Amino acid sequence: MKEKYISQWENLFNEQMNVRLEKRSKIKELGSQPYKHNVKPTITAKELRAKYDEIAKEDIGETEDYVICGRALLVRDFGKAAFIQIDDGTDRFQLYVKKKVTSDEGFAEYKLCDYGDIVYAKGDVFKTNKGELSINSKDFKVLTKSIRPLPEKFHGLTDQELKYRMRYVDMIMNPETRKKLRTRSEIVRYIREFFYKNDYLEVETPMMHSVAGGAAAKPFETHHNALDMELFMRIAPELHLKRLIVGGYNRVFEMNRCFRNEGLSLKHNPEFTSVEFYQAYATYEDLMELTEELISGIAKDVLKTDTVTFGENEINLSAPFARMPMREAVKKYTSLTDEDLKTPQKMIDLILSKKDNGFKKDDLAKLSAARLMVLCFEEFAEENLIQPTFITEYPTEVSPLSRRNDENPEYVDRFEFFMNGWEIANAFNELNDPTDQLDRFADQAMLKEGGDEEAVDPDYDYVRALEYGMPPTAGEGIGIDRLVMILTNSNTIRDVILFPLLKKETFFEKEE
Numbered sequence: 001m002k003e004k005y006i007s008q009w010e011n012l013f014n015e016q017m018n019v020r021l022e023k024r025s026k027i028k029e030l031g032s033q034p035y036k037h038n039v040k041p042t043i044t045a046k047e048l049r050a051k052y053d054e055i056a057k058e059d060i061g062e063t064e065d066y067v068i069c070g071r072a073l074l075v076r077d078f079g080k081a082a083f084i085q086i087d088d089g090t091d092r093f094q095l096y097v098k099k100k101v102t103s104d105e106g107f108a109e110y111k112l113c114d115y116g117d118i119v120y121a122k123g124d125v126f127k128t129n130k131g132e133l134s135i136n137s138k139d140f141k142v143l144t145k146s147i148r149p150l151p152e153k154f155h156g157l158t159d160q161e162l163k164y165r166m167r168y169v170d171m172i173m174n175p176e177t178r179k180k181l182r183t184r185s186e187i188v189r190y191i192r193e194f195f196y197k198n199d200y201l202e203v204e205t206p207m208m209h210s211v212a213g214g215a216a217a218k219p220f221e222t223h224h225n226a227l228d229m230e231l232f233m234r235i236a237p238e239l240h241l242k243r244l245i246v247g248g249y250n251r252v253f254e255m256n257r258c259f260r261n262e263g264l265s266l267k268h269n270p271e272f273t274s275v276e277f278y279q280a281y282a283t284y285e286d287l288m289e290l291t292e293e294l295i296s297g298i299a300k301d302v303l304k305t306d307t308v309t310f311g312e313n314e315i316n317l318s319a320p321f322a323r324m325p326m327r328e329a330v331k332k333y334t335s336l337t338d339e340d341l342k343t344p345q346k347m348i349d350l351i352l353s354k355k356d357n358g359f360k361k362d363d364l365a366k367l368s369a370a371r372l373m374v375l376c377f378e379e380f381a382e383e384n385l386i387q388p389t390f391i392t393e394y395p396t397e398v399s400p401l402s403r404r405n406d407e408n409p410e411y412v413d414r415f416e417f418f419m420n421g422w423e424i425a426n427a428f429n430e431l432n433d434p435t436d437q438l439d440r441f442a443d444q445a446m447l448k449e450g451g452d453e454e455a456v457d458p459d460y461d462y463v464r465a466l467e468y469g470m471p472p473t474a475g476e477g478i479g480i481d482r483l484v485m486i487l488t489n490s491n492t493i494r495d496v497i498l499f500p501l502l503k504k505e506t507f508f509e510k511e512e
Contacts, residue, residue, distance in 0.1 A: 008508055009507075012507070013147075016149050017147050017148060017149070020114055020145065020146065020147050020149070021147060023112040023114065023145065024145045024147070026112050027109060027112050027142060027145060030105070030108055030109065030112075032105070032109060032141070032142075034142060034144070034145035035143075035144055035145065036120075036141060036142075036143045036144075039067075039069065039120055039141070039143055040067070041067050041068050041069045041088070041120075042066050042067040042068075043066045043067070043068060044068070044088055044089075044090040044091070045068065045070065045086070045087075045088045045090050045091035045092060045093035046090035046091045047090075048066065048068070048093060048125065048133065048135075049091060049093075049133065052125050052127075052133055053133060057126075057127035057131060060125060060126060060127060062124070063124045063125045064124065065122055065123055065124055065138065066122070066123070066124070066125065066135065067120065067121070067122045068086070068088060068093060068095075068120075068121055068135055069086075069088060069118065069119065069120045069121075069143060070086035070087050070088030070089070070093065070118070070119065071086060071087050071088075071116065071117070071118050071119075071172060072084050072085070072086055072113060072114070072115055072116060072117050072118075072119050073085050073086065073087050073092065073115065073116075073150075073172075074115065075113065075114070075115055080098065080099040080100075081096070081097065081098040081099065082096075082097045082098075082110065083095070083096055083097075083134070084097060084110075084113070084119065084121075086119060086121075087172070087175075092175075093133070093134075093135070094128075094132050094133065094134040094135070095119070095121045095134065095135050095137050095140070096123075096126075096128075096134045096135065096136050096137060097110045097121075097137045097140050098136075098137075101123075101136060101137070101138060102137050102138060102139065102140050103138065103139050103140075105139075106137065106138075106139045106140035106141065107140065109140055109141055109142050110140045110142075112142060112145075113140075113142050114145075114146065114149070115149065115150060116146035116148075116149060116150045116172075117142050117143075117144060117145055117146050118142075118143045118144035118146070119140065119141065119142055119143060120139075120140065120141040120142075120143050121135050121137040121139070121140050121141075122135075122137065122138055122139040122140075123135045123136040123137045123138040123139070124136050124138075150169065150172060150173060151169065151173055161502065164494050164499075164500050164502060165502055165505060167498060167499055177495075180488050180490065180495065180496065181496070181498060183302070183303075183484070183487070183488055184480075184484045184488070184496050186302050187298055187302055187480075187483070187484055187487065188255065188273075188480065190297070190298055190301060190302050191255065191275055191294065191298070191478075191480070192255060194293075194294055194297065195253045195275075195277060198251070198290070199251055200251040200252060200253045200277055200279075201249055201251060201252050201253070202252075202253055202254065202255075203241070203244060203249075203252050203253070203254050204254060204256065205234075205237045205240035205241060205244075205254055206234065206240060207233060207234055207256075207257070207259075208222065208224075208231040208232070208233060208234070209231065209232050209233075209234050210229065210230075210231060210232075211232070211456075211457050211458075211459045211461075212232040212234075212235055212456060212457065213235075213236075213238070213239050213456045213457070213459045213462070214234070214235060214236030214237065214238030214239045214401075214456075215235045215236040215238065215258075215260075215456075216400075216454040216455065216456065217235040217236075217260040217261075217262065217454050218260065218261045218262055218453045218454055219232040219233060219234075219235050219259070219260070219261055220232065220233040220259050220260075220261045220270075221233075221261075233259035234258055234259060235258055235259065235260050236258055236274070236276065236477065237254050237256065237258070237276050238276060238401065238475065238477070239459055239462045241253075241254060241276055241277075241278050241475070242278060242430060242462070242465075242470060242473065242475065243462065243465050244278075245278050245280055245430075245470055245471065245473050246465045246466070246468055246469065246470045250279065250280040250281070250471075251277070251278070251279050251280070252277065252278050253275060253276065253277035253278075254275070254276055254277075255273065255274070255275040255480070256273065256274075257271055257272070257273055258271075258272055258273075258274055259271055260272075264501070265493075266491065266492045266493060267422060267482060267485075267493055268493065269481065269493050269494070269497055269500055269501060270501055271501060272479065272480075272481050272493075272497075273479075273480040273481055274477050274478060274479055274480060275477070275478050275480060276475065276476065276477040276478075277475065277476055278430070278473055278474070278475035278476075279473065279474055279475070280471040280472065280473045281471060281472055281473075282472075282473065282474040283413065283429055283472075283474050284392075284413050284414060284415055284427050284428050284429050284474045284476075286474060287415075287427045287474050287475075287476045288321075288323070288390050288415060288427075290476075291321075291390075291417055291425060291427070291476065291478075292319035292320055292321055292388075293319065294478075295317055295319075295321075295388065295483075296317050296318055296319045298317075298487065299317035299318075299487070303487060305317075306318045308486065308487055308489065309489055310420050310486050310489050311489070311491075313386050313420060315386065315387060315388070315419060315420060315486065316387060316388075317388065321387075321388035321389060321390060321417075322387060322388065322389040322390070323389070323390045323392060323415075324389060324390070324391055324392070325391070325392050325393040326373065326374070326377050326381075326391050326392070326393055326394055326395075327341055327373065327393065329377060329381040329385070329391055330373060330376050330377050330380065330381055332381070333380045333381040333384050334350060334376060334380045334381070335350075336350065336376065341369065341373050342369055343369070344365075344367070344368070344369050344372055347369070347372040347373065347375070347376050348361065348364045348365065348372065350376060350380075351364060351372070351375055351376060351379060352364070354379055354380075357379060359375075368397060370395035370396075370397045370398065370410070371395070371397060371398060373395065374394075374395065374398050377391075382418065382421055382422075382423070383421040384421065385418035385419070385421055386419070386420055386421060387419070388417070388418070388419050389417070389418045389419075390415045390416075390417055390418075391415060391416050391417075391418060392414065392415045393405070393411045393412075393414075394411065394412055394414045394415075394416070394428075395410060395411060395412075396409065396410055396411060396412050399412040399414050399428065400440040400441070400443065400444055400456075401428070401430065401431055401437075401440075402414045402428035402429065402430070402431055403428065403429040403430060403431045403432070403433075404431075404436070412428055412429070413428055413429035414426075414427065414428035414429070415427050415428070417478075419486055420486050422482055422486070423479075423482075424478060424479055424482055424483055424486075425476055425477060425478040425479070426476065426477050427474065427475065427476030427477070428474065428475070429472070429473070429474050430470070430472075430473040430474060430475050432466055432469075432470040432471070432472065432473065433466070434463050434464075434466035434467045437462070437463055437466055438458070438463050441456070441457075441458035441459065441463065442458065444456050444457075444458070445457060445458055481493050481496055481497060484496040
């Protein structure tokens, strides 16, 4: 019986909610609807302020009637008159409702209005004795009766989990939340238009892959019933985008979701947004310049500044950015020398000297000098890269999709871009030698057989694509969420994702 599901939910209602339900019934008794439609505002709060804020009270004079709609965030009732502060999504604005001015029907509906209701007012503009711009409501309606009361006035949500779980309430109560998430949208729009301007073609590639590839990460697995086939949610779109380069598109980009079955942290969400772009007949040096132009452009055109503050750090986003080989960064922030970087024991001793990093001597002893250098970089250098910095010359061993450097094949033509001590982007000259690619896929397969959950299986179709020939190409991926975190001074990735992943919520006690 469906009544069971309805009643178990309504049994959770508290006294305040039941009072609101009674008011909803009384709106119906007035011959009105508590959930009205076909109502259109003629102006926004932002537009009203732009038009009248600077005009003196006595100079406003007669004005036309406007219709404005929004959520009631504050109701100050004086019996036969009231002030209601609303938020219409553009700004906050004050309504004045008075028995002698507002229609009888409108005043009757006002008396059934609660904090949190969506309301309508029609009237002319005036300023109160305190200079507050207001609508003198000649008509008033409750458009949407809210059943569940909002949190305590002005304070909003303070419980962090509730803040993310009930993002809709957080956005109602905290204008800063809406502002931050709007800034994210403006950054995303700027990035998209930036690539359009640079003649990149926007594409959409599959979210489900038969082979997990394009990055070193543990994938989410799923099953396609009709095909009886195991599939993986994509960890990166890279290999499909490079197939498009093989197919003849010389500049492509995709901004979309990726999924990695890994832990949650201040900088990690299992579902995240990236932009990946690939350009034929370009090098990773070209992409450094493009990245500088993109990041400094966001700062100038979206944020209207050349510097941003994150915590205690002030970050200068004016191009050009610093560039440094990985081994030079390791030497700069440790006591290691060029000779030490060839000596595994020196690096092992340094890594073990850092407390509580979780590394064990026996595990480190199994690693090559190249991998140990990367660990030293991650443990000692990364956190110091506060200002925008390109780190170059990564070991070939940790870069299975990158092209080897012609002069020193132990390294690849690759960079990672850092700000605030975080990796923001990864780019390289693409490996287009199918024999070399197959060999590196085989190396990854051996690592996977040895228990490395982030190693990838060989993608033989991708090898076949390279055998048809891919032009010299450079590609890059930028993490949108982390970038927005830094640009909006957000301490956790959850602050810049509309609906971050949380544990499943339990509404009812489990039945016996």
